[in-house]
Amino acid sequence: MSREKSLLEQIQSGDQRVIEEVYILYKKDFVAYASRFSVNDEDVVDIYQDSIIVLYENIISGKLVSLTSSLKTYLFAIGKYKIYNSLKIKATTKERFSDYEFLFKEDNEEDFLLKEENIEKVQKGYQGLGTRCQEVLKMFYYENLSIEEIKNRLNYTSKDVVKSQKSRCIKQLKEIVLKLR
Amino acid sequence: MNTSDLIEKYIQKKATAEELEIIKQLMDRDSEFKSEVSFHLEIRKAIEKEERERLKQRLQSLEQNKQNKRFLSLWWKIAAVFVVGAGLLWLFNQPVNYEKIYVENFEIYPNIVAPTVRDFNGSEESIAKAFNYYDSRNYREAAKAFGALQTEDAHFYYAMSLMGDHQIEKAIEIMKSFDLQSSEKYKNQINWYLALGYLKIRDKDKSIIYLKKVIKNDQTRASDAQKIMLKLK
Known part of the structure; x- marks a missing residue:
């Protein structure tokens, strides 16, 4: 449990290599676990990778702050949900999937009909940004870090520096996207 | 609080109920504000997509490396068995001296x-x-x-x-x-x-x-x- 706690903390601090460690750690057990369901091997690996991504996102976004169960149990619950999804089996109501139904739907997007092609253009724009900009925007939009946290993570002198850096990057991104539109 | 702070809070889902009400009103009244919010949501979605793809690729190549290693080690094993087998065969087929x-x-x-x-x-x-x-x-x-x-x-x-x-x-x-x-x-x-x-x-x-x-x-x-x-x- 203490090892899992340290893994969790390392991922929270933005260390992506640790998620690879977690990936290797539970891969074998997950494949064995998934063999109870009639999923083919290729899909199992795919599902496992997606489950790891969900786990990662929940950790960095702060949805998973502390573990009530083990990291493995949590990961396998995500995996099970995804297996059921892929098999189009409705989970029985007894199964408490509500704990893990995250990220598949964003609650504040409901009022907006985001166009897939616009998102793709922004994605291309993001790819075209320098690493410093990508880093700041990733921390803000993906990892959901506060300006204060970004300041600490990147060793900036003040929150204002972070803010101006961020708005410069967004401006740059906007310009690239406008050219694409 | 200025509008960009409001948008920030909204994007990070850190807005209070009060602030959410203000945002809703602003969006109804001000189409420019609405498209600005929309743009930030697009950024979030796009970065999320990009980062997921990057992580996925990372895991896939990790898997590939693992398989290559396994494949390689399998080949080594096959080669070793072959060499030992050939050696034994040679030994047994040596004419009796x-x-x-x-x-x-x-x-x-x-x-x-x-x-x-x-x-x-x-x-x-x-x-x-x-x-x-x-x-x-x-x-x-x-x-x-x-x-x-x-x-x-x-x-x-x-x-x-x-x-x-x-x-x-x-x-x-x-x-x-x-x-x-x-x-x-x-x-x-x-x-x-x-x-x-x-x-x-x-x-x-x-x-x-x-x-x-x-x-x-x-x-x-x-x-x-x-x-x-x-x-x-």
Whole structure:
């Protein structure tokens, strides 16, 4: 449990290599676990990778702050949900999937009909940004870090520096996207 | 609070109920504000997509590396098995080196007769002479001398002399003669030297027949015979 706690903390601090460690750690057990369901091997690996991504996102976004169960149990619950999804089996109501139904739907997007092609253009724009900009925007939009946290993570002198850096990057991104539109 | 702060809070889902109400009103009234919010949501969605794809790629290449390693190690294992197998095959298919086994095992039977031999038929001189040749390793002369005599001892040492003189076929012929075959005294020696004789002339099957007799009857040579058997098979 203490090892899992340290893994969790390392991922929270933005260390992506640790998620690879977690990936290797539970891969074998997950494949064995998934063999109870009639999923083919290729899909199992795919599902496992997606489950790891969900786990990662929940950790960095702060949805998973502390573990009530083990990291493995949590990961396998995500995996099970995804297996059921892929098999189009409705989970029985007894199964408490509500704990893990995250990220598949964003609650504040409901009022907006985001166009897939616009998102793709922004994605291309993001790819075209320098690493410093990508880093700041990733921390803000993906990892959901506060300006204060970004300041600490990147060793900036003040929150204002972070803010101006961020708005410069967004401006740059906007310009690239406008050219694409 | 300015509008960009509001948008920030909204994007990070950190807005309070009050702030959410303000945002909702602003969006209803101000289409520019609404498209600004929309743009930030697009950024979030786009970065999320990009980062997921990057992580996915990372995991896929991790998986690929693992498989490559496994594949590589599998190939090493196959190669190792092949090499060892080929080695063993080579070892087992090595022609039996009869000459080598013969040389390693053949030792001429010592003269245990002459010091006590007393031939009262006047042939004492000739058997003493024969053993004299035998002891001085002049096996050709010894063979001639022993061949002229008719005792059991003389017959046995005649065969030994022939072997010492590399006349193996003839030695075998003598050893298989009636009186040596029925000899209680030389039975074990005969089996052993016949086995070696057949070995020398590369008659594996016959050699094995006598080796089996040695293993069965001759305690002192059983383990040597066993070793030769293993090499022959």
